[in-house]
Amino acid sequence: MITQTSYTVEPWVLRERGLHPDVLPQSESVFALSNGHIGWRGNLDEGEPHGLPGSYLNGVHELHPLPYAEAGYGYPESGQTVINITNGKIIRLLVDDEPFDLRYGRLRSHERVLDLRAGTLTRTCEWTSPAGITVRVRSTRLVSFTQRAIAAVAYEVEAVDGPARVVVQSELVANEQLPGRNGDPRAAVVLESPLEAEEQFAKDGRLRLVHRTRRSGLRVGAAADHLVSGPDPTTTESEATEHLARLTIASALEPGERLRVEKFVSYGWSGTRSLPAISDQVDAALAAATSVGWSGLLAEQRGHLDDFWARSDVEIDGDEQIQQAVRFALFHVLQAGARAEQRAIPAKGLTGSGYDGHAFWDTEMFVLPLLTYTSPGAVAEALRWRQNTLPAARERAVQLGLRGAAFPWRTIDGSEGSAYWPAGTAAFHVNADIADAVVRYTSATGDEHFERDTGVELLVETARLWRSLGHHDHHGTFHIDGVTGPDEYSAVADDNTYTNLMARANLLAAVDAVERHPRRAAELGVDEEESAAWRDAAEAMHLPYNDELGVHEQHAGFTRYQRWDFASTRPDQYPLLLHFPYFDLYRKQVVKQADLVLAMYTCSPHFDAEHKARNFAYYEPLTVRDSSLSACCQAVIAAETGHLRLAYDYLHEAALMDLQDLEHNTRDGLHIASLAGTWMALVAGFGGMRHHGERIAFAPRLPEQFGRLAFTLELRGCRLRVEIGRTAATYTLLGGGPLTIHHHGEPLTLDAEKAHTRDIPPVKPRPAPDQPLHRRPNHRPGKDG
């Protein structure tokens, strides 16, 4: 076996040379292909060896009872988990009498390449069977961005130095056996054989299997069609049983001869459509794919990605690793969100079953900001998904004795999937995060249609929640008590500053929206009294502050708690949640992930520069980054407060989270929020971009290691190009306009095609903040040490 554990650094591809079984589970996530609807993990064509076989269809899940030792009122009874659906990737190969299995024989070469411009995963290998027959195998697969129901594989086997009798079995396999759960609560519940067979078909290379999930009652169809070319005689045979449909192709190859199989796979699912309707749907999708053929699908894929890169690429001079990592990140965020179309964008995208395939606030606060300025259509779709789940969110609010909508902390189908109240439903901030995404999208695009049909309703229902969740005390001050903010090492706390600031913005945005859309507001039953109550609550919102220390409190009383004993905590005791009881984490000053620090980014205008610096210096030594969502947020504020070197280290951590498996759980799926956070660290961190209300501002400053940073944004029908050098930044509108922006506080009105260059003011030096012992980010080698 050839061993190799990392990827080469190249600007537009991710290349793995050799194959190492130990990193297979992780590389399956890294090489996953998806369009937001279908997800195929980067499993080897022949299915084995594997870390975790994975084929997913966005929204397809199974329900399972949530057992509680001590149940309580309002605990969700049923959990949802993503399931591994019919595997259409499998192409097995028999060389003479030996299965092509890399654990046997001799692997002479093996290479996998994820091409970020072509949108394909290509694998090339040369293998000698235990009997001494050498074959070359080359396969390319794609999950189509343009034909949402389609994935495809082109598979070629060639005899190298002697004749080879080869048999290729191209399959659809349901209910694959999965490895068991590994004890990590962040992994998925494994459900045995979740699919019940409803229909199977196989004829002349056309295959189809239709199944149904037992409890959630979802019907899942998968179909395949093939184009085979090989030397005469090449024979084929099709067959299907309950959970397996197979095309078997047999051929005898002389040295240099090839057998080529093009496999087109279509998927469809529904909770309501009938069996014949699903069968027809997958057949029809196949017909559309085969009519353009393999080369047509490749060309469409490239075209789609050319457009994406033209509006989204980020260029960096001076750091090739980050250059590759940010493109890898952009590609995977596109894959997660591009065609999700009114379905959730899960925390792992469709790259693995971690977190049971649930979507969290990660979507609105990490993924959607990137998509807002690069693929805005996908944002509208993601928020329409939230709107479609309003009935469940309203029902949940009623159950909790609240008004409006209580969106779930984690979910697939819109109902609450968290069995743990303190780090689940109590994290009410998800409601304000959704509102924030609505406001950002509408302001960035000016999409009035969306605002009227979707935005207003989301803003109104979330504002109602805040008004009923909080209360005015006898001084009139508004408090939101008993909630969990982003930092999950503090729970059920009073007046979490992030939550209160975000809720305030949510309430004010709802007031604005109903004023702009009185008819829609009336339909939603909003009257003047109600919107006045929202305004009053927002204006009287309590924001806890410690006068003595001159810092904002993460929540009321937080700065009074005992500090966590970092000196006695061993490096192997991180993440703390796996080694210490929650009760102890909750009552100490220790921060899992950016919370107050995140508030300083998302609610930036509320904090002046001095407070940002002081708060950052206070919370840095408490923040352990036990969540992958933290480093990117810390990068943004580190950059803003002038700690460019630290920001650069955090950027690396966010960017390499999966490429270097920093949290040791990339096998369960990619950390999509951290990938999106790479963009955030660059654009909001070193680009200093802030978008609040109608104001779009930049305060660029590069770290020593970068010679140049350039990015493109879609804003109000314009395409804005920002080029940042070491001493000056240039803003150019590539289309549309005029557009007013700010550069380090100075307003600039941009017109199409004219470049505006402005100097970058020097950074104000400050003492570097400290981090908890053993939790400093890796210090990257660089010019300044």
Ligand code: BGC
């Ligand atoms: C984080 C949450 C996040 C979830 C899914 C948790 O570890 O604390 O903020 O939403 O992971 O990514």
